[in-house]
Amino acid sequence: MQEVFVLFYAFAKVGIFGFGGGHSIIPLIQVEVVSNYKWLTIGEFTDALAMANSLPGPITTKMSLLVGYKTAGITGALAGLLGLLFPSSILMLILTTFYLKYKDLAAVKGLLKGIRPVVIALLALVVYSIFPSSVNSWHTALIAVGAFCLIAFLNVHPALLIVGAAIVGMVFYR
Numbered sequence: 001m002q003e004v005f006v007l008f009y010a011f012a013k014v015g016i017f018g019f020g021g022g023h024s025i026i027p028l029i030q031v032e033v034v035s036n037y038k039w040l041t042i043g044e045f046t047d048a049l050a051m052a053n054s055l056p057g058p059i060t061t062k063m064s065l066l067v068g069y070k071t072a073g074i075t076g077a078l079a080g081l082l083g084l085l086f087p088s089s090i091l092m093l094i095l096t097t098f099y100l101k102y103k104d105l106a107a108v109k110g111l112l113k114g115i116r117p118v119v120i121a122l123l124a125l126v127v128y129s130i131f132p133s134s135v136n137s138w139h140t141a142l143i144a145v146g147a148f149c150l151i152a153f154l155n156v157h158p159a160l161l162i163v164g165a166a167i168v169g170m171v172f173y174r
Helices: 004-019 024-036 042-053 061-104 106-134 138-154 158-172
Strands: none
Touching: 004 061, 004 158, 024 042, 024 061, 024 106, 042 061, 042 106, 138 158
């Protein structure tokens, strides 16, 4: 039962301190899950991230459910999800009230402008930390570069690339 409270607490920290949206919160989840509590190895975390990215919906909720379930079953999954969502939901309601009232103030505009580069740094950190376990040969590098180019320059939907990469993986990496 203690593990359930620890899961709630770990994901509540992520929910409170996670700024910038889904993918920018991944480093915070990684710290809690891999470094602090060792619920997953970096390889397991990378696999969980790949699975979560291949399904619809917010990535952080799927990660909290996966980690919670692996750690403490259904109860753990619920604790992780509630821990993630409760604090940020309450804070969002409060913030929305103030944002709608003060959004045109220079201080508020400056605050948001200052936070954006940190979000980019957090995203870069995720790529840096999972790169060695994800792109470990010339052909996986080719898949990564190809996927990036197809999304960035040809506007191919990411879901199509995920399905395509899954098929390539099943055929060539058994």
